[in-house]
Amino acid sequence: METSSSFRWTSSDTIPSNFILPENKRPHLSQVSALSSIPIIDLKNYTGDGDNNNVPDSSLLKKISHACEEYGFFQIINHGIPEDLCNKMMDAIAKLFESIPPEERKQFFTTDHTKQVKLFNYYINNDSANSQDKVQMWKVFGEYAKEIYELMNKLMRLISQGLGLETDCLKKRVGENPSLKAHANYYPPCPEPELTLGLNVHTDLNALTVLRQSPGVTGLQVIKDGEWVAVDFAPNAFVINLGAQIQFAVLSNGRYKSVHHRAVTNKEQRRVTLAMFYEPNRDSVICPIEELIDEHHPPLYRNYRYSEFQDEFFRQVGTRRMVKEAFQFKK
Numbered sequence: 001m002e003t004s005s006s007f008r009w010t011s012s013d014t015i016p017s018n019f020i021l022p023e024n025k026r027p028h029l030s031q032v033s034a035l036s037s038i039p040i041i042d043l044k045n046y047t048g049d050g051d052n053n054n055v056p057d058s059s060l061l062k063k064i065s066h067a068c069e070e071y072g073f074f075q076i077i078n079h080g081i082p083e084d085l086c087n088k089m090m091d092a093i094a095k096l097f098e099s100i101p102p103e104e105r106k107q108f109f110t111t112d113h114t115k116q117v118k119l120f121n122y123y124i125n126n127d128s129a130n131s132q133d134k135v136q137m138w139k140v141f142g143e144y145a146k147e148i149y150e151l152m153n154k155l156m157r158l159i160s161q162g163l164g165l166e167t168d169c170l171k172k173r174v175g176e177n178p179s180l181k182a183h184a185n186y187y188p189p190c191p192e193p194e195l196t197l198g199l200n201v202h203t204d205l206n207a208l209t210v211l212r213q214s215p216g217v218t219g220l221q222v223i224k225d226g227e228w229v230a231v232d233f234a235p236n237a238f239v240i241n242l243g244a245q246i247q248f249a250v251l252s253n254g255r256y257k258s259v260h261h262r263a264v265t266n267k268e269q270r271r272v273t274l275a276m277f278y279e280p281n282r283d284s285v286i287c288p289i290e291e292l293i294d295e296h297h298p299p300l301y302r303n304y305r306y307s308e309f310q311d312e313f314f315r316q317v318g319t320r321r322m323v324k325e326a327f328q329f330k331k
């Protein structure tokens with residue numbers, strides 16, 4: 001995730017030494033499973049608007065809960081978000097990375113995680129950046145974020161219903177005043193994809209992630225039964241994944257997990273992705289959903305405020321993170 005400060009173009013056939021991973025951390029691309037990708041779920045017949053009378057058909061709920069249980073990841077198609085808006089958004093991100101001179105970009109690199117640096121804040125704060133393109137980026141982002149937020153609410157309803165819970169259960173558990181964060185990733189073509197990673201192995205610390213990928217280029221991989229599985233590109237789809245907070249709220253039942261994933265690079269094409277994170281506010285208390293606890297499924301983690309989790313996450317930057325262990329009950 002902390003890739004922006006090390007962003008570089010290279011015209012040579014080799015990558016600079018500071019990008020080369022030790023042998024045991026390399027992607028070992030030949031070992032990636034060629035067999036399966038994550039499930040693709042069609043939302044065509046679902047118009048869910050949060051109304052309890054609108055019960056989705058049971059096969060859709062089954063598909064969603066199966067995908068959450070088995071993969072922690074799925075793709076959705078026919079989601080209702082205009083393709084044109086998504087394309088504009090992705091083009092604007094690509095331009096942002098490609099047309100701003102490195103020196104100008106450099107001044108916004110930061111390792112200070114308390115900074116709410118978002119793409120559009122950069123433009124708002126920067127008086128010199130007043131070209132038409134940049135203004136357009138801001139407009140597109142606002143529209144896109146609104147659509148994605150509605151989609152996230154829809155998905156949280158479906159996931160709740162898939163667990164046999166009240167429609168608004170998950171949303172309530174994640175708490176009031178959630179924030180919507182954007183994480184734009186730009187992976188230039190890489191001469192030696194075997195030696196490096198675009199984005200290191202991680203799980204998302206938020207509640208729910210909706211990811212858009214630039215057309216036709218794959219790179220995202222997820223762990224399934226101990227093997228890396230590539231997420232195939234599906235036209236006009238979003239990749240959905242459960243973040244750690246849903247795992248924690250649901251975990252006591254041993255059901256849903258937030259799955260490790262990574263992004264690999266390729267030699268030919270640059271890849272752009274936009275991850276949108278639905279995140280609890282710092283005061284939200286995250287605890288297991290009572291309906292999912294019984295004597296066979298006792299709580300495994302102590303309740304915590306999201307701020308504690310987030311602070312622990314950033315405290316462990318640069319290490320092989322063991323964030324959830326910090327909240328685990330001792331056996």
Ligand SMILES: O=C(O)CCC(=O)C(=O)O
Nearest residue numbers: 183185219220263273275
């Ligand atoms: O670029 C990708 O495919 C993955 C992005 C991601 O996992 C993230 O931004 O958290």
Ligand SMILES: [Fe+2]
Nearest residue numbers: 202203204261
């Ligand atoms: Fe991620």
